[in-house]
Amino acid sequence: MRIVADSARLLGAPGLIPIASAHIDGALYHGDSGTLFAERLVAGGARVAVRATLNVGALDLTGCARVRLEEPARSMARRMMEAYRKLGCEQSWTCAPYQAGHRPAFGTDVAWGESNAVVFCNSVLGARTNRYGDFLDIACAISGRAPDYGLHRPENRRPTLTFDVSGLPAAFLADETAWPVLGSLYGREVGNAIGIVTGVKKHPGEDALKAFGAAAASSGAVGLFHIAGVTPEAGTFGKIEAETTIHVTPEMAADARKRLSTAQTVDRLDAVAIGSPHLSLDEFGALERLLAGRKLSVPLYACTGRHILTELDKAGRRKALESCGVTIVADTCVVVTPILADRRDGVLMTNSGKFAQYAPGNTGYGVLYGSLADCVESAVAGRPSFAEIDR
Structure with a gap:
């Protein structure tokens, strides 16, 4: 409670508010101090006072994928995950608790960590959370309270900026590649401002909103976006007089897409990674249809939560995917822990705007961005392959 109260004073919050739940990002191992902090909470008899799910950890406890984390870091990561279990947190180990x-x-007011989870919670669900950092998140979960500031307050959720995509071709907006691209552009343009996207003719689907928010939250400090006619709060503000309007042109979208690829060469491929945020069942269905039982020539890592893994196991779908050469990664992902082969000149293809943002710095791999179909065809061919429509 002292941590929460002191944070509230630093943030200028007038007081604390009760929360309904939490999503904990602080259980991902970054060093021994995080493990020791969690173990001290356990030793003090702490338990979470509200529902608390856990973001990805540093290990795949399901045994699907081999994590190359060496000792003593491996043991410390496992101790950290166990400490959060003892605190009463749900063993969800996913960046997509929704x-x-x-x-x-x-x-409802909640205290969520993990940037994509935060932006989805605020924008798509209409619950209220700030971007809670590591260790403040578990302090809020144990105390059942959060500082009353920022996006918890209705007046701070009103859009001040319009992001107009009406000038983009309908075919582009209907394509899956549009949403990570636009999210990446949105994040760079708006920073931490609250914007409303206009010009979207129909609901793009939850996976598209997930991809948009994740890319926006990784390229900018986005915690909340609205889409007119789509997200639940967008129609509650009456007439919006935006301070700024950004008219998105096809040239801006093309440039944003180009920025997602950082690889210096496009004639080789070492790995494909999808699932940031974690793959949904629908996305696995799309993967299976595109793969159609073919064998892969380069590794394809499909990151997901254990709850999705359970559903795949029920129907024997996991075994079928693995027989084609797909490596399913649960509880973690290839960008936050060493799973990819250790090569600093590697080339990684992905359909994730978030992977594209973080992979070069976290893994050393250059990135090629493409559609899910591009990723599958490239993994089968063993070299980059882009559909004509994506050029």
Whole structure:
């Protein structure tokens, strides 16, 4: 409670508010101090006071994928994960808790960490959370309270900026590649401002919103976006007089797409990675249809939560994917822990705007961005392959 109260004073919050749930990012091992902090909470008899799910850890406890984390870091990471279990947190180990049944009701206050989870919670579900950092998140979960500031307050959720995509071709907006691209552009353009996207003719689907928010939250400090006619709060503000309007042109979208690829060469491929945020069941269905039983020539890593893994196992789908050469990664992902082969000149293809943002710095791999179909065809061919429509 002292941590929460001191944070509230630093943030200028007038007081604390009760929260309905939490999503904990601080259980990902970054060093021994995080493990020792969690173990001290356990030793003090702490338990979470509200529902608390866990973001990805540093290990795949399901045994799907081999994590190359060496001792003593491996043992410390495992101790950290065990400490959070003892604190009463749900063993969800996913960056997409909203796919695992953790979906706070509209208008409720929560304390969530993990940038994509935060932006989805605020924008798509209409619950209210700030971007809670590591260790403040678990302090809020134990105390059941959060500082009353920022996006918890209705007046701070009103859009001040319009991001107009009406000038983009309908075919582009209907394509899956559009949403990570636009999210990446949105994040760079708006920073931490609250914007409303206009010009979207129909609901793009939850996976598209997930991809947009994740890219926006990794390229900017986005915690909340609205899409007119799509997200639940967008129609509650009456007439919006935006301070700024950004008219997105096809040239801006093309440049944003180009920025997602950082590889210096496009004639080789070492790995494909999808699932940031974690893959949904629908996305696995799309992967299976595109793969159609073919064998892969380069590794394809499909990151997901254990709740999705359970569903895949029920129907024998996991075995079928693995027989084609797909490596399913659960509880973690290839960008936050060493799973990819250790090569600093590697080339990674992905359909994830978030992977594209973080992979070069976290893994040393150059990135090629493409559609899911591009990723599958490239993994089968063993070299970069882009559909004509994506050029």
